[in-house]
Amino acid sequence: MEWPLTQARAAADLLTGGPGARLRGQIIASPAAFALARDAGQTPEALVGALAHRLPLEGTCFSAVEAQGGYLNFTLSQGWYRSVEDAALLVEYPVQKGQYPVTLPDYPASIHPFDWRLLTLLAKGKAPSPGLAARQDRENPGWLLRYTARRLAAFGGETPPKAYTVEEQGLLLALAECLEQAAGSLPHARSLLRAAEAVWRVAPQRLPPRTALAACRVLEQGLDSL
Numbered sequence: 001m002e003w004p005l006t007q008a009r010a011a012a013d014l015l016t017g018g019p020g021a022r023l024r025g026q027i028i029a030s031p032a033a034f035a036l037a038r039d040a041g042q043t044p045e046a047l048v049g050a051l052a053h054r055l056p057l058e059g060t061c062f063s064a065v066e067a068q069g070g071y072l073n074f075t076l077s078q079g080w081y082r083s084v085e086d087a088a089l090l091v092e093y094p095v096q097k098g099q100y101p102v103t104l105p106d107y108p109a110s111i112h113p114f115d116w117r118l119l120t121l122l123a124k125g126k127a128p129s130p131g132l133a134a135r136q137d138r139e140n141p142g143w144l145l146r147y148t149a150r151r152l153a154a155f156g157g158e159t160p161p162k163a164y165t166v167e168e169q170g171l172l173l174a175l176a177e178c179l180e181q182a183a184g185s186l187p188h189a190r191s192l193l194r195a196a197e198a199v200w201r202v203a204p205q206r207l208p209p210r211t212a213l214a215a216c217r218v219l220e221q222g223l224d225s226l
Contacts, residue, residue, distance in 0.1 A: 003180045004084045008061050012074050015055050015062075021074075026173060028062070028074040037070075044070030081164045084172040087179055088214035091221050110134065115142030117226050121189040141193045148196040149219040151204045156213030168211060171198040175218050182218075182225065192222040 002010075008028050012021035018032025033044040033051060040047065048067035055065050055072070061080040066073045111133045119128035119142055136143050164172065174195035181188045199207070199215055207215070 003176070004061075004080060004087055005176045005180045007083075008074075008076060008080060011060050011062070012072070015057075015060065015074075016051070016072055023173070023177075024073075026076070026169060028076065030072040030074065031070070033070055033072060048072055076169075078163055081169055081172045082161050084176045084179070085161075085211060085214045088175050088218050089210075091179075091217040112142065112146065114146065114223055114226060115140055118142040118145065118189050118192075121226070122193070141196070145192060145196045145219060145223060148199050148204070149216055149223060152199065152207075152212045152216035152219065155204055155207060155209060156216050157209035158213070159208050159210045161210075162208060164211075165202070167198075167202040168207070171195065171202060171207075171211070171215060174198040175215060178218050178222060182222065189226065192219065192226075195219060195222075 005023060009021045009023075012028045012030045013019050013032070016030045016032035018030065018035050020032070021028050021030040023029075033048045036051075037044040037047050045067075048070055052065045052067040052072055057063070057065060061077055061083070062074040063077040064075040066075070111130060115133045116128065119133055119140070120126065122141060132140060133142070134140075136147075138144055174191065177191045178188075178195050181191055195215065196219060204212060
């Protein structure tokens with residue numbers, strides 16, 4: 001399966017005829033004009049404007065392209081964001097609505113094995129203190145991730161596709177990174193944390209049920225893998 005971010009980078013490279021397109025913020029940036037300019041004896045800035053106007057975007061995963069600083073910046077389409085949800089919903093993890101409690105546990109909590117593992121990965125191998133591993137707040141990203149997944153499970157469900165807000169697009173981009181990294185081996189600890197934090201920038205109860213379910217599947221699989 002070609003994951004959404006891989007597909008977007010490959011599509012940009014195909015359109016521009018040069019390699020090296022990558023995700024920068026919420027756009028796919030292609031440096032292809034730098035190689036073309038060198039061969040043509042021009043500056044990249046002089047070339048990208050004309051290139052941006054004649055690139056055929058119809059039928060691609062992009063809705064617009066803009067020339068900026070020698071780069072061609074591709075805006076990802078609503079259809080591409082929908083493809084991220086579709087890919088996330090294929091993650092095989094037995095998520096059921098209402099499966100988990102959504103209330104905060106009492107402090108002090110026992111140390112969860114996943115918390116210890118994630119904190120060690122984030123600290124580049126340094127073992128966390130038992131006190132930090134047992135904390136139930138943002139000081140402990142393991143707890144934040146587990147609680148986020150449980151909250152999402154309460155809101156998850158199927159709804160028809162729709163237009164995504166800027167906040168939802170940020171969440172879906174974080175999920176796309178998780179999916180791509182998990183395809184090769186274990187999901188990257190920091191990517192999982194970014195996805196959990198992106199959920200709270202929207203607020204779980206305001207997420208469309210389909211999006212909540214997709215995010216829940218990715219976070220739960222990441223927790224299980226770690």
